[in-house]
Amino acid sequence: MKVEEKTIRKKFEKLNSDNIPKPNLLLHCFNSFWVGGLICVIGQFISDIFSKMGIPKDELGTYVSIVMVFLGAVLTGIGVYDKLGDFAGAGSVVPITGFANSIVSPAMEFKKEGFVFGVAAKMFTIAGPVLVYGIGSSVIVGILYYFLRW
């Protein structure tokens, strides 16, 4: 029984590089594609309705965003969006409904810790970094644009 731990560790590393199941990328991409597309089609549909109602074209985006964020929040609240996310992955994370989900889900979760240190403090744990780097990079691009004006 003279087996050194080094050999075991080597075998472990080999197993770990060969035997870990990988997610089914093709299937995930497909589901992500059509769910994400469907969410965008719904957004377009809402946009067309608002357009018919006579909302000016440059305000349409705001109206659609408000409705889509509302839908994302409601679906999170009634416990549907997490199931959708499990199925569609990035397809439901990337659209603005996913952004709503990332804010509403921690807000719901941490309600037990109170409205100040729970809901308000934890609300942006996931969306916070997106906002920080999103806004941050837009400022940088803005500055570059101002000076370069290509």
Added chain:
Amino acid sequence: MGRRIGTQTVEIESKPRIIGTYNIVGPKEGQGPLKEYFDKILEDDLNGTESFEKAETSLLYTAISESIKKAKLKEVDINYLLAGDLLNQLSSSCFAARDLNIPFIGLYGACSTMAESLSVGSMIMEGGLANYVVAATSSHFSAAERQFRLPLEMGSQRAPTAQWTVTGAGAMVLGKKGNFPYVTHVTTGKVKDYGIIDVNNMGVAMAPAAVDTIKQHFMDTGRKPSDYDIIATGDLGIIGREFTEKLLLEYKYDMKGHYMDCGEKIFEAERQGTNAGGSGCGCSAVVATGYLLKNMLKGKFKRILLVSTGALLSPTSCLQGETIPGIAHAVSIEFGGE
């Protein structure tokens, strides 16, 4: 008096008996393949409380107090309560102990707590320092997710290697007399870390610790896998269990036919969407107090080895890029073998 054998094992000569057990699980575990072995299955995983943390406390409290009742004892008869859980500052155990009139020692061994508390309890009994000891532990899916992962309603995908924390609590009462399963050997594990970083791959991160403890148990006692009717690791899951089997083969221990993993057994992965299987302190606790000990009482198993496994990470340690250390403790239990 007990004695040390080999480098990590203690032989328990007084054979402390497991005179009372109780387990309680959440609804999802109650739909799993082991449902007939649970004493109580909750319909609501909040158990009538207002938060998941409070629910876990209530589960642990129920398991402890009911196990004492099943042993026909009162709280004042118990000399030590040894308990632990996954939450920060051992909240569930401390708050459950708050309502119990029993001297309390809190233990943290992550998901290895069932074997850990049973080990320490057996050693206290062996030392003649107690008449009755309770060993208990609990975990709760939603409370653990809150602490270690993402919000519940957050729409994200689980990795194929991810495991599902068991909602449940189990307790065992150790006593000196009676015709019950008894502890014969305790092997205390060393912390092993083979450099896994992925927090969604905990079964694999813990496998080296399980391998090391099982191997050391065999070397110390001179036993081999076939000396046991069943060797049960705590929560390595499907992938971790495969790793453990393959790595033990390197030491020339063939586990085939004598080995199961509680995390793999408690859920039906495909149907219940639990990916690699169950995890959490409650996992090995409810499977040990349910499937394993109840089958011992029925005579199906005469000698078992419970190897609860724990991943000793914290949410801070993984954000700082630390690897995941694992631990495993083994307890050998016999009944009706002679």
